[in-house]
Amino acid sequence: MLNKLSETIYYLSNQDDRERPTLGLVCGDQFSLVIDAGNSTQHAQEFLHEIEKLNLPPIKYLVVTHAHRDHILGMNEFGAITIVNRQTNELLKEWQSYKFDDQSLQQYVHTHQISAKCMEIIQAEIPNRDSFQLNAPQIIFDNTLTIDLGNKVCIIEKITSTHTNDSTIVYIPDEKVVFLGDAAYGTTTNSLFHFKQASLLPMIEDIQKYDANMFLLGHESICDTVEMTIYWEELTTANQAVTSTSLENAIACFKGENQRDPNDNELFFLKAFVNDRILQSQ
Structure with missing residues (x-):
């Protein structure tokens, strides 16, 4: 079921037990824009099914916040113009070369390219895997891109992040809402979970320059200004x-x-x- 944040912004909540992040939808007078594609074709189709229940403008754009598989593997389902930053596009090229049959998936697990849990989700939630191949994005930007959906502007920006080097956020100025994806999280390297110290303060500066009251995060769904302020204070302290x-x-x-x-x-x-x-x- 879609959550309604405002008359023009909706989101599908994260499901961490199924490794599903928050998916967003922003609607203008003419078009709609989706934020993140989901972790599988099934995830994307369930999101689209909920959208179809509402009388909303057609989906024209899909923004992918970063190239982690739980945010990208539903890309093909939207029939939309996919927007990514240049670094995300380079990372997606590897995914576009992947094969998704059982033998290939097992090999990727063996070489630590994907996790066993990831393989299970792909096997269960992506049909026709023998012929499945991830589509390429249509719009590639370097730093910032502005999209007008019809009296609804979305500012799309690549920012510094403690999670990945290719993080994109989406800000909706008239609603004071920002979709952060996983940008504000840490990451795991060599089995160690860590926050990149060098990226922390530049990331907070990149995010706080936007006048936002509500923050949509990839695995918490929604936080208000008070919650985000506490989060930043605990991190910086x-x-x-x-x-x-x-x-x-x-x-x-x-x-x-x-x-x-x-x-x-x-x-x-x-x-x-x-x-x-x-x-x-x-």
Whole structure:
């Protein structure tokens, strides 16, 4: 079921048990724009089925926020002009070369190109896998792109991110709503979950320059300004305390700077920033 954020913005909530991110829909007077394609053809088709229940302008554009498979594998279903930044396009080329038969998928799992869970979802939710091939995007931009859907402007921007190097966000100025995809999250490298320290403050600056009241995230669905402010404060406070590969030192520094123990979120972030230090030292 679609959630209605406003008269012109809808979203389908994330389902983390099925590795499905939030999908967005922005409607103008003439056209609609979809944000992220879903983790499979089935995911995309379920989203489209919900959209068809409403009397909305036709979908003309699809924006993919980054090239992780849970955001891209439903691309073919929308029949829309697909928009990606140039770096995402380069990453999609690898996915376009993939084969999706069982033997190929098992090989990708063996070589750690995809996870076993990813293979299970593809096998269950993408029919005709022997002939399935991901389509190429039609619009490739470098930094910023503005789309007018008919009295509804969407600003599409590639930003610095702690999650990937190819993150795109979508801002709707008249609604003060921004779709962040997974941009504000950390990532996993060599089995270590980490937040990229070098990217944190530039990312927050990129996002906070937009006057937004509501934030749609890939795996939390929706946050308001208060929730995002707390999130940024916890991240930056933890970040400031991490100057080495020692979690013990980071916790001690945090206590010294803040005169209190870190809360559960801050402790999680401290570990993630320490992991980033460890990865950078390797």
